[in-house]
Amino acid sequence: MEDLKRAQALQAELTAWRRYLHRHPETGMALPETSAFVLERLREMGFEPAELPHGGITALAGGKRPGKTVLLRADMDALPMKEESGLPFASCREGIAHTCGHDMHTAALLGAAKLLKEEEDALPGTVKFMFQPGEETLQGAKSMVADGILEQPHVDAAVMMHMAPLLPTGMVFYGSGTVAASSDPFRITVRGKGGHGARPHLSVDPINAAAHIHLSLQELISRETDAADPAVLTIGTFHAGTADNVIPSEAVMTGTLRTYNKKVRDFLLPRMREMVELTAKAFRAEGEFLVTSSVLPLKADPAVVNPAGAAFQRELGGKAVESHEPMCGSEDFAEVTDRVPSLCFLLGGGSREEGFSHGIHHPKVRFQEDSLSYGAAAYVIAAKALLSP
Numbered sequence: 140m141e142d143l144k145r146a147q148a149l150q151a152e153l154t155a156w157r158r159y160l161h162r163h164p165e166t167g168m169a170l171p172e173t174s175a176f177v178l179e180r181l182r183e184m185g186f187e188p189a190e191l192p193h194g195g196i197t198a199l200a201g202g203k204r205p206g207k208t209v210l211l212r213a214d215m216d217a218l219p220m221k222e223e224s225g226l227p228f229a230s231c232r233e234g235i236a237h238t239c240g241h242d243m244h245t246a247a248l249l250g251a252a253k254l255l256k257e258e259e260d261a262l263p264g265t266v267k268f269m270f271q272p273g274e275e276t277l278q279g280a281k282s283m284v285a286d287g288i289l290e291q292p293h294v295d296a297a298v299m300m301h302m303a304p305l306l307p308t309g310m311v312f313y314g315s316g317t318v319a320a321s322s323d324p325f326r327i328t329v330r331g332k333g334g335h336g337a338r339p340h341l342s343v344d345p346i347n348a349a350a351h352i353h354l355s356l357q358e359l360i361s362r363e364t365d366a367a368d369p370a371v372l373t374i375g376t377f378h379a380g381t382a383d384n385v386i387p388s389e390a391v392m393t394g395t396l397r398t399y400n401k402k403v404r405d406f407l408l409p410r411m412r413e414m415v416e417l418t419a420k421a422f423r424a425e426g427e428f429l430v431t432s433s434v435l436p437l438k439a440d441p442a443v444v445n446p447a448g449a450a451f452q453r454e455l456g457g458k459a460v461e462s463h464e465p466m467c468g469s470e471d472f473a474e475v476t477d478r479v480p481s482l483c484f485l486l487g488g489g490s491r492e493e494g495f496s497h498g499i500h501h502p503k504v505r506f507q508e509d510s511l512s513y514g515a516a517a518y519v520i521a522a523k524a525l526l527s528p
């Protein structure tokens with residue numbers, strides 16, 4: 140309970156940090172005020188933080204004794220939406236809000252940084268902090284990996300946390316395996332030849348071709364995907380045409396592919412492209428398949444989860460729960476879990492019984508701030524468990 144007690148002693152500071160971040164949300168890859176705040180706090184603690192070329196902040200604790208390097212990550216970005224929490228420290232910016240709890244993540248990781256800095260002489264190895272922009276846009280983790288966050292020193296294990304509203308305050312849920320699906324949002328453009336609705340033989344009808352593409356894509360799930368490896372393919376928009384008697388020149392569909400297995404994803408994406416291009420061709424149209432952004436499945440490695448989980452059980456007692464449920468929607472930290480054995484844990488942010496009733500991305504979502512010290516403690520406990528030789 141030692142680390143939890145130390146974290147709880149920081150509760151007032153954690154809350155103040157969180158409220159500042161909550162009040163000043165920023166979206167995407169450029170987070171000037173958030174970054175300035177994090178850099179300032181880290182410098183106050185005695186760190187020499189560095190900004191990565193395309194966004195994000197890193198800092199190191201320990202390294203005075205030889206050992207492994209463990210990465211702890213918090214995402215810092217907010218969402219382009221209106222906040223309706225009614226909190227006194229609600230967003231001061233119209234149309235931007237911290238409704239995914241990334242303000243909680245950032246404050247908790249700052250708390251962990253402070254605790255680990257205090258005992259860095261005793262750490263058997265190095266803790267690397269990753270304060271990430273652009274999670275919601277699925278760009279941040281990829282960009283920080285490309286900018287070298289996993290090297291110098293080389294990262295041996297990585298840890299991420301996400302708030303889980305509607306679960307009891309301070310509960311830590313962790314598990315092994317694929318904990319969140321991959322996500323590949325895509326756009327399909329079918330180009331034909333517009334003309335008069337009464338003379339289709341003089342046109343190439345993109346709606347007809349797109350309808351066949353729409354149907355044939357589902358056959359990839361029902362006929363070509365192993366039923367034991369779930370995959371979901373949804374077309375969420377289908378737009379074409381302006382008048383009942385005009386054949387348009389273009390039809391556009393957008394959708395998303397979700398899988399729990401990289402092999403399934405690697406099989407389906409090229410097959411989807413083929414299906415689009417060849418089906419369009421069969422109807423004399425031209426089909427284009429574009430994946431607009433993507434995330435791999437989020438993987439938690441038992442080699443990392445087991446020692447960290449045992450430490451959670453020991454240090455947090457009944458607050459630590461091993462779970463086999465998928466964790467959440469997609470999460471861009473998958474860029475890290477694809478390369479480094481990782482732990483992904485959820486932190487309870489307040490249950491219905493405690494008076495909390497909205498999930499993440501809801502304009503009215505609120506979090507019980509006492510969970511911040513549990514989050515900070517869990518980061519510290521995981522880091523020390525994974526460093527211990």
Ligand SMILES: [Zn+2]
Nearest residue numbers: 239275499500
């Ligand atoms: Zn989110």
Ligand SMILES: [Zn+2]
Nearest residue numbers: 239241274301
């Ligand atoms: Zn999130």
